[in-house]
Amino acid sequence: MLVVPLQEHWHTRRYALCVAAVGYEQRARHISQQFQIQSDRRLALAFDHQHEHEYASNLEFYKSSGFDVYVCDDHEYRIRVEAAFLDVARSSSEHKRVLVDISSLSRVRIAHVVDAARDIGANFAIEFTYVYSLALFSTPPSVDSMLINSHVGPVTRAFAGWWEEPDRAPVAVVGLGYEQDKALGAVEILQAAEVWTFKPVSKIDEYTPALNAANDALLQNILPERQLEYRVQEPYD
Numbered sequence: 015m016l017v018v019p020l021q022e023h024w025h026t027r028r029y030a031l032c033v034a035a036v037g038y039e040q041r042a043r044h045i046s047q048q049f050q051i052q053s054d055r056r057l058a059l060a061f062d063h064q065h066e067h068e069y070a071s072n073l074e075f076y077k078s079s080g081f082d083v084y085v086c087d088d089h090e091y092r093i094r095v096e097a098a099f100l101d102v103a104r105s106s107s108e109h110k111r112v113l114v115d116i117s118s119l120s121r122v123r124i125a126h127v128v129d130a131a132r133d134i135g136a137n138f139a140i141e142f143t144y145v146y147s148l149a150l151f152s153t154p155p156s157v158d159s160m161l162i163n164s165h166v167g168p169v170t171r172a173f174a175g176w177w178e179e180p181d182r183a184p185v186a187v188v189g190l191g192y193e194q195d196k197a198l199g200a201v202e203i204l205q206a207a208e209v210w211t212f213k214p215v216s217k218i219d220e221y222t223p224a225l226n227a228a229n230d231a232l233l234q235n236i237l238p239e240r241q242l243e244y245r246v247q248e249p250y251d
Contacts, residue, residue: 024145029109029143030055030107031054031101032056033127036073037064038061038069039068039149040071041117056080057081058083059095060086088120092130099112099130099140111140112131117146148218148247151218154193163200166203185208186204186208190212190229192225209236210241213241
């Protein structure tokens, strides 16, 4: 598997398959509206819950834009994307390229996409392009309305694992968000002996102060050299 940065002309290329998500955010259709994606097949998979906000508008857009639209739960989602990827792999198309818009996907569905692509890619040469549309800033939930962590574990069973030397202390690599002390709660449950954090740096200025405030208690106890930053719009770097 070879990973390379997104090419500037990605939207002018022709794809065998374009996969989008029908969520409740307006950005769920932004990329498909903004760019005239050339694709042999278009697939839009909707969530089976939270049919609110912009969901109806997103659904209507994809139905009227030539997408095959299906409402499905996470299990069916995995089956459908894997089948679609396999169709591309087995096709006689010269451009075995797949475009996936992950803007409104849940973590579970992103995991299914990556895992399915990994499985197919082990036997077939396919190029996967992942695109993402940044959301506008919204105020984080207040401390009083925050939900405590209810589960810590692999996002799906495909990403589960264990180590052969259980005496060795675990190290946690933690991506920070702006939910109050959510990362701290995960670190405490893992009882990590060493913690490294990845802090997203966004083009949206309001995000950084909110993120710093939400993770202040955790960051006070982590060495500065273990607090790493990355630019949201440059994930490859």
